[in-house]
Amino acid sequence: MDIKLKIWRQSNTASPGQFKDYQVTGITPDMSFLEMLDVLNEDLTARGEAPVAFEHDCREGICGSCGFLVNGLAHGGRHGTTVCQLSMRFFKDGDSLALEPWRAKAFPVLRDLIVDRSAFDRIIQAGGFISANTGSAPEANSILVPKASAETAFDAAACIGCGACVAACPNASAMLFTAAKLTHLNSLPQGQPQRDQRTLNMVAAMSRELFGSCTNHGECEAVCPKQIPIEFIGNMNRDLVRATFRRRREAIVVAGTQRA
């Protein structure tokens, strides 16, 4: 297979970027999308040009490192698939593909297709801790977890933090990501003691990182490689109302909230 590529090249955050055209040949249908880029980069390196920078780690769809837009669709738009798991057999010989990095104020481009997603880390950090004992494994039946809660938490915990939800969102909102992280811990008995505080702080962190505001388009859910449902956004909204009205003992303080 021969593929025509139009790739966003940007040497650092400060410099302006532009699209550049490339041609890759000798692609086999069983290569992954990132392997196709590896072929391109070997070719570029041999010619003395700078290889295309893209993030990758596990290449099996579970680490959340990779991700960019392929022809306007995050991760290439195949249901429940990261771009590293996207196989070249889904494309045709002679296809032209445009690759563009996630675009959001909160995700500055570091180089080419790599963006800085540390805003996500700070949202998670704002969530604080859960009061679980560490050390040897606890007795399995000491805390009973209802089946439905365990399943909900597990579905939410599947979020790999790749950022596709923000990238696909017309508002560049991080609601699906934050909702997944909150639903994960707020669904479990172990997450209850800090539930309200965690919700207030993570929602505040989301605003502080200058993500946009959700208008229920559902684009996030459509591109999420882990198929996190927007139902979790509703859970988060309810948890925020609960957190706002239930906290009685402590002063109501949301750390460093930027007023939206």
Next chain:
Amino acid sequence: MAASSVVSEPVVKAGEAAGSAAAFGTNRLLLLWSTVIGKKIVMAVTGVIMVAFVIAHMLGNLKIFAGPKEINTYSRFLREVGMPELGYGDALWIVRLVLITAVTLHIIAAVTLTRVSWQARPIGYRERKDLETSFAARWMRWGGVILAVFIVFHILHFTLGMVGFQPGQFRELHVYSNVVAGFSVWPVSAFYILAMLALFSHLDHGIWSMLQTLGWSTARNQATLRLASRLIAGVVFAGFVSVPVAVLAGWIQ
């Protein structure tokens, strides 16, 4: 606070940032309003109020098909309801005040959140395709602007009789003749129908959207709720548009 000057601390501990406590005080409603999600919830709750009003208004309008006496009596009833405990028109003014508050909060929240979203992606995509979203969802903001303009016109028109009528043509409480005279001017009817299309679109996405925002939409019932939302929007649209259509077609005169 300028957007560019916002710096996040690596670790945030609740209770440490005293500055925000001063901003919110201890008022829980203000705390909720200060968050982006809180404003969405305000939009959803005010949306419920406005949808209820719009349905009641549409049903009231249909009385025109029962003849002049029926609808003129209804308009007097709206002013006399609650008497003698309330004065003439008091009940109507209570409803109006609730609606004015709802509309104001809805618009303030919408404008604030729109600004947040527009600032969240300063450099746009060369190409970004939509997979899931609908025309209605993408037109929420501009449809809302059309509706806001329409509501101002509509109040000046049928409530106050200040625009769209010949001098002396508009008579307070003579709803039937006012409606027939008002809709006989075709550009007025055309704008009315256009605004009702915007309302259909706004409700199509809006009714489901408020259920989603308030956490009632689940992966399982989402398709049903979306369909119900579209059906309610369709019924409201048909009910409102039937009046100018009937006037222009000469069915009521």
